[in-house]
Amino acid sequence: MLRMAFRSVLADKARFLLPTVAVMLGVAFVSGALLYGASVQASLDRVQPDFSVQVTPYTIDKPVPADLVGKLRGVAGAREVRPVAEGRAFVVDKDGSLVGPPGLAGGVNFDAHLNLVGGQPPKDGNEIAIDDWTAGRTGFKAGDQVRVVVDGNVRTVRVAGIFSVQDARVAQGGTLTAFDDATARALFAKTPGSYTAINLTATPGTTDSALAANVRAVLSKDLEVITAAEIRKPGADGKLTEILLVFAGVALFASIFLVANTFTMLSAARAREHALLRAVGADRRHILRMVLAEAVLLGVTATVLGYLLGVGGAASLDALFSVSDGPPVALQVFSVWPVVAALGVGIGVTVLAAYVPARRAAAVPPIAALRTGLPPTGKSLRRRNIAGLVVTLAGAAATAAGAESQDLIYLGAPLLLLGLIILTPLFGVGLTALLRRPMTRVAGVRGTLAVENTRRNPRRTGTTASALMVGLSICAAVTVPIASVGAQDERLADTGDSADIRITAVDFADIGKDTVGKIAAVPGVQAVTPITPVSLGFGRDWLSAAGVDTSTIAQFVSLDVKDGSLAGLSGGIAVTSKEADAHKWTVGTMLATGSPIVAIFDAPEGFRYDALVSASRAEDSRQPATILVKAAQAGSVRAEIRKALDNPTLVVQTRAEYIESVGAQLDLVLNILYALLSISVLIGALSVVNTMTMSTLERIREIGLLRAVGLGRRQVGTILRLESVIIAVLGAGAGLLAGCVIGAVAVAGQSGIPVVLPWDRLGLFVGVTAAIGILAALWPARRASRIPILTAIQSGTE
Numbered sequence: 001m002l003r004m005a006f007r008s009v010l011a012d013k014a015r016f017l018l019p020t021v022a023v024m025l026g027v028a029f030v031s032g033a034l035l036y037g038a039s040v041q042a043s044l045d046r047v048q049p050d051f052s053v054q055v056t057p058y059t060i061d062k063p064v065p066a067d068l069v070g071k072l073r074g075v076a077g078a079r080e081v082r083p084v085a086e087g088r089a090f091v092v093d094k095d096g097s098l099v100g101p102p103g104l105a106g107g108v109n110f111d112a113h114l115n116l117v118g119g120q121p122p123k124d125g126n127e128i129a130i131d132d133w134t135a136g137r138t139g140f141k142a143g144d145q146v147r148v149v150v151d152g153n154v155r156t157v158r159v160a161g162i163f164s165v166q167d168a169r170v171a172q173g174g175t176l177t178a179f180d181d182a183t184a185r186a187l188f189a190k191t192p193g194s195y196t197a198i199n200l201t202a203t204p205g206t207t208d209s210a211l212a213a214n215v216r217a218v219l220s221k222d223l224e225v226i227t228a229a230e231i232r233k234p235g236a237d238g239k240l241t242e243i244l245l246v247f248a249g250v251a252l253f254a255s256i257f258l259v260a261n262t263f264t265m266l267s268a269a270r271a272r273e274h275a276l277l278r279a280v281g282a283d284r285r286h287i288l289r290m291v292l293a294e295a296v297l298l299g300v301t302a303t304v305l306g307y308l309l310g311v312g313g314a315a316s317l318d319a320l321f322s323v324s325d326g327p328p329v330a331l332q333v334f335s336v337w338p339v340v341a342a343l344g345v346g347i348g349v350t351v352l353a354a355y356v357p358a359r360r361a362a363a364v365p366p367i368a369a370l371r372t373g374l375p376p377t378g379k380s381l382r383r384r385n386i387a388g389l390v391v392t393l394a395g396a397a398a399t400a401a402g403a404e405s406q407d408l409i410y411l412g413a414p415l416l417l418l419g420l421i422i423l424t425p426l427f428g429v430g431l432t433a434l435l436r437r438p439m440t441r442v443a444g445v446r447g448t449l450a451v452e453n454t455r456r457n458p459r460r461t462g463t464t465a466s467a468l469m470v471g472l473s474i475c476a477a478v479t480v481p482i483a484s485v486g487a488q489d490e491r492l493a494d495t496g497d498s499a500d501i502r503i504t505a506v507d508f509a510d511i512g513k514d515t516v517g518k519i520a521a522v523p524g525v526q527a528v529t530p531i532t533p534v535s536l537g538f539g540r541d542w543l544s545a546a547g548v549d550t551s552t553i554a555q556f557v558s559l560d561v562k563d564g565s566l567a568g569l570s571g572g573i574a575v576t577s578k579e580a581d582a583h584k585w586t587v588g589t590m591l592a593t594g595s596p597i598v599a600i601f602d603a604p605e606g607f608r609y610d611a612l613v614s615a616s617r618a619e620d621s622r623q624p625a626t627i628l629v630k631a632a633q634a635g636s637v638r639a640e641i642r643k644a645l646d647n648p649t650l651v652v653q654t655r656a657e658y659i660e661s662v663g664a665q666l667d668l669v670l671n672i673l674y675a676l677l678s679i680s681v682l683i684g685a686l687s688v689v690n691t692m693t694m695s696t697l698e699r700i701r702e703i704g705l706l707r708a709v710g711l712g713r714r715q716v717g718t719i720l721r722l723e724s725v726i727i728a729v730l731g732a733g734a735g736l737l738a739g740c741v742i743g744a745v746a747v748a749g750q751s752g753i754p755v756v757l758p759w760d761r762l763g764l765f766v767g768v769t770a771a772i773g774i775l776a777a778l779w780p781a782r783r784a785s786r787i788p789i790l791t792a793i794q795s796g797t798e
Helices: 002-011 013-045 068-072 132-138 181-188 208-216 236-269 271-279 284-321 336-363 366-371 382-401 407-443 445-456 458-495 515-520 566-571 577-583 634-645 655-698 700-708 713-748 759-776 778-785 789-794
Strands: 053-057 078-084 089-092 105-109 115-119 127-131 145-150 153-164 175-179 197-202 223-227 501-505 525-538 541-548 560-564 573-576 597-602 611-614 626-631 650-654
Touching (some): 013 284, 053 208, 068 078, 127 132, 132 153, 132 175, 175 181, 197 208, 208 223, 236 336, 236 458, 236 655, 284 336, 407 445, 407 458, 445 458, 445 713, 458 655, 501 655, 515 626, 525 611, 566 611, 573 577, 634 650, 650 655, 655 700, 655 759, 655 778, 713 759, 713 778
Antiparallel strands (some): 053 197, 053 223, 078 197, 127 175, 145 153, 501 626, 501 650, 560 597
């Protein structure tokens, strides 16, 4: 049977081509995701912490006393104790841009673990040392002048030395800037005479956990002890691999329909062949094993090709998700787990998809199969429709309940999608019934034939449409929530304040305390006010507070004071009416923070703070996060502010630019999701091509007879194109309906966010689907129209 299966695959290799491509794409996605994840993790694993135990404060505003260093040197098992003063330091390149991603810009005190490869260690606050990767990509060398941004302020310093280091930030494309010990402590430590952490290295024979236990025994409770193993725990890269595998699973799920359709149509076309095998002694099990062997051969071929394609796919994923021009990731070409996973999903998905068609092929009795070229296809859909209706209703109920409990969406959404997949033959019958008259009026007999041909085999039509439906439903399901959140964020950004210009820092970096003064001195600036976020704790609750300048905040934010006065904010706290009602607070109530409530106010919805404190109080521990500016000529004043600040960590935006940037961030996320889902949509398109191609081969004689009675080549092509468009529209309609419902319910479960249906994007999906339908029929139509009429009529295939 294996030999026959091999010969059968070779004989029908053209029909097996598209299923192989579909599974190959799914396998490539899986293997590429796993290879990329393994490569990134291997790169990070090579960057091992150069310590065994680290002592840090539980909260970032607490110091690590310098006198603790001597105390820890006496701890049993400690070979080396190294104090660390660490924070954020941004390097500015020769073009005035930041080097590397802002989130990976580090600064540290220079010590022996940094291996000098050129120059010398920094001696004072006018010198720094930079890592060799940063030096290589910027062209800086020892002796050069370079600008760095620390604590929100730009300073020009001399590069004293260049060092190499095994640091996770540098490995991911970031920078590490080293200062002399005194300067680093002044810049990064919270209080004089302190550090931000202390690193300890264990003596030979002492485990990290044993050293950690010894350290904990001599520390106070406000300091945390972390082992190197705990720091090395997989983080975002492992999560990214999991997300990629989810999208790969969607692509493989879509390929199941294509493979199933192929084997169903092949089994029907080869019914006589199977009957002859039964007649000469083969039983049902032999036929079943032969068809499944064909599936295994297809799966093995797709797996091998898919794995090779996945190696290239891993490089594409590296380019897609790379955030910088950091050291290249050494991509792994071979790894045991990706190979096993590729074989498992490639062969497993193919065999799973072919199993039901194989059972149907084995169940056809020899006499019935020999009676005609094709077995009957008119089996009742009643049971399938009932099952589909039950599953759809259950999924719809669970999805609707997801508005109250988000966890139910994870159950309801797959059930709803599965139910609609089961019901697609019924939807196909209904759609063709609706389209019969308009198609006849528009395209005449060609439209009638296209509708009837689509209606002839509703199972096949439904299965083909389902492959396209899967990808489009998820596209819609992610588009609706992101569009809704984006519209909400843009509305809040537009209503929160009335500033003409807004200054923020990249990646929540610090804004220098003298920035407000520099902005106020710019000609054309009418008013300026800083906003400093502060978290206020009282008991087990927290308030999100803003430190504001009471003399200027009213020019930017419409504050409606219900009780009390903001004039007393220097000695107290103002809270919103919502928080006051929730906690039964009134003016004069003394909070656990030790401050009284001096005012109760209402603010615009876009002003996302629950309380107000004075700017002076907030800036004791924090720096401004946002600076608001009033200016008559926002465009020209913005340019002057940028020139005056000359700080690449600061983002200066007009009101319109800020509102646009809020939506742009979500658009970037959405485009990445579309890129990941495009494989599923492509497989759906291949499913339409596959069905049209194989149905054309089945109907060679029918096409020949139509040509014989006067139908031209173009008319035959039109019929096939209309059939393809009907199938594509069926998949798009069901998919977009399911996706919009799921997405809308997900949004409805989020308080205060109105559901927004992005008609422009949904219309684009419909347009793309129609284009898929037209393009999918091009090759089958061209092939069908070129078959000689006599050859087609004499064909034994009907």
